[in-house]
Amino acid sequence: MNNLRSYIKISKLFWVGFLMAMTLFSCVPTKNIREANINVPERYKNLTNDTLNTATVKWKDFFSDSYLIALIDTALTHNQELNIMLQKIGMAQNNIKAKKGEYLPFVGIYAGADVDKVGEFTRNGAVEKNLNIVEEEAFPEPLTHFSVGLSASWELDVWKKLRNEKKAAVLEYLASVEGKNFMVTQLVSEIAGAYYELLALDNQLTIIQQNLDIQQDALKMVKLQKEAARTTQLAVRRFEADVYKNRSNKYQIRQQIIETENLINFLVGRYPQPVKRNSETFLNRKIDTMYSGIPSQLLTNRPDIKQAELELLASKLNVKVARAHFYPSFGIKAGIGLGAFKTKFLTSTPESLAYHLVGDMVSPLINRNAIKATYNSANNKQLQAVFDYEKVILNAYMEVSNRLSKAENLKESYFLKGKQVEGLTQSIDLSIQLFKSARAEYTEVLQTQREALDSKIELIETKRNQLLAHVKLYQALGGGWN
Template sequence: MNNNIRNLITYRRSFVLSCLAVLVFYSCVPTKVVREEDNSVPDLYNALATDTTNVAKVNWKNFFSDENLVTLIDSALVSNQELNIMLQQIDISKNEIRARKGEYLPFVSAYAGAETEKVGEFTRNGAVEQNLNIREDEAFPDPLSNFSLGLSASWELDIWKKLRNSKKAAVFEYLSSVEGKNFMVTNLVSEIAETYYELLALDNQLAIIEQNLELQKNALAMVKLQKQAARATELGVQRFEAEVLKNRSNKYQIQQQIVETENKINFLLGRYPQSIKRDSDNFIERKIDTVYAGIPSQLLENRPDIRQAEFELAAAKLDTKVAKAGFYPSLGIKAGVGLEAFNLKHLPSTPESLAYSLVGDVVGPLLNRNAIKANYQNANDRQLQAVYEFEKTILGAYVEVANELSNIRNLKNSYDLKRDQVEALTTSIDLSTRLFRSARADYMEVLLTQREALDAKIEIVETKKNQLLANVHIYRALGGGWN
């Protein structure tokens, strides 16, 4: 009875000491509170009444009506090198999950070994071995060999969820890489569409310059005839010739821009330079579709970069927990079972050659925990960085959408005015030419009218291009293009 009481007292003391040790570990662990993220957004864009109809939900193949553009985007999503590099990064993240998952499962290894050892006769071990018999009439072998074969296992018990949180953080990193890929797809679709519309605009500007060159050549011929009839001077001829040369120079500049724009599309498609199939006719008359922006809260669901930042924040929170668990003691178990003998013929003999072991240990940091503290502080700082990055991404997305909605409205008003301007100047070209023939206007009026008409036509092409680009930008800003 006394022995039982002693054992009970000893057990209680051990239990109390263990609890005190755990409390000491807990009390020495620093704690830093990082503020929660703010994912609130305004109810509306620029105080405009709107509903939940959102163009971001539209598949890009349905958003773009130009078949040539759809074909280009389809090809880019297969062959673009940067996108394929990102896909490999996703695979790397997936493998990281598998690696971290294995860390909190037992490690089992098989081993086999052979060794030979000769000790000096005048050493303690040598003196003992010289007078030792293994069995009757069987002396201790010299040199001594040892052969072993068996299994060993080790397992860290994840009592603080350090390993499981590390695995969950890897999962969030993987999801973040997937959203990063989606964001890259959105930008790739947008960039190809932008470049394609720039190419159409350049084609139209080139056509306008060629048409204007014909008008200027006719005007130059007319001025030369007027000079022969003494109704114009050499000054007028030289001014018209200079204007023709200027526009011919601009023509070559636009041709170079067309080559570079085509090559940019080819680069995005992962192929060497070649002609881009396109339909540049009726560019000015292209219909600009109405864009439905929905409500700002839908950005949290539709924008891949916002979701990417959200997953990065979730991973950072778990990394902080992992870093904090570094202050706590770890519990490990090691075990082994196998056969061991000094001679191969004895190896199968059991239980004589049977060897096994079982070890459990608890290890925890006690002194000089500077590295652990620094790692924990860094994890907290990275978590706070992720909070700011998440909030910055939401704010940037909202501002981007608000700017593009305003841009669309202003471009529409600008286009309507420029269209009227082009119509007026186109009519004035014919009027100025007829007046010049009848000597009721001088050559400068004809020259300036043609120049202003050319500039206005170039500007309206630019405005139409900007309208198309604005629709692409709002589609991207709302989170469309990846689904």
């Protein structure tokens, strides 16, 4: 009868606690965060809705230069920054395992020994004094206790808090993988850009040397003219000054070549050494046609967009996790083992057998400000992820739009600069012939040589910019990581 009354009292307490918890649930805050706007224009400016996209081309097929391919291949293995990112991915993967283990039961083994002496005029002391033991008439004093067994604890994931944490960890891991892919696209683009810069510098050095040869021949001619009293010492000095200027420029370009080589070596993850390359065919390099596809393909091709999307999904789950902290948590604890005051009694079962089973419910009641602050922060982070996702999409569209326009304009610019170089190159010989026949001033010869040199340098720079724009457009479309 007494057991029944105790059971009724416990049931009443349980239901009172349950009703109090349900009352608290009605006070749990809720915030509605707007969805991200992922609408993009149907097509790029002045282009058709052709879905053919160069971004799907693997980087080894995109580049045709074997030296450049070898550099990129080495960098993908030895680049320190990329390897640091790979370790972060490994940590994110380990976090998944940790979160997965949290919603499974924790089981451990224990073994212990302790000694205890209580006063006789206490409850425990009085019991021990008057209780007879089978083999010995009294408890040993001091009292020892030995135990061994298994213990288990398990938090019941009623509100899916732990499972959502695990799902969020998975999404964060996938986002880190996409972050690595985006880093690869940047690395490929940076190495290609530095490589083309190196080829351009080599060609500029060659052009300056060729121009020096022309200027030195012109200087000899002017000196002869001066000896024949057909020109002045001023003309000789002006021609000499131009020779010295171009000799100085040679050293500047050589320094730029060293720095560019070292940049490539740094990206590749090795100490300074000569970079193998083929600079002779630089100006004749063919630039393949690029296919931009449609803007909506950016959502699946660009790693940074996919990373932002995964981070947004993870932030939504983190909001659910933060909200679950308002709800009560349910736990189960259990244990079974053997216990005795002497080791020889440990195997005496069932007398030495001990076990326990406990179920509890804990719910936040007073001073929930910390939980509210965590929940509000999770909502703020989710809204931040929404804006970041939209920003990345907008930036991707702008990048493609700008680089499509740049590639087209550079194509026209290179064609016209080629015509300019052709005309000024012919003007050099013509100006010298006119000067020899006293039909042109020496300043005209100098000006023509300078303009021809500048135009050739600009032609090389335009070709370099063309190749860079080609690579940057490939990166903007989402290519380079596969």
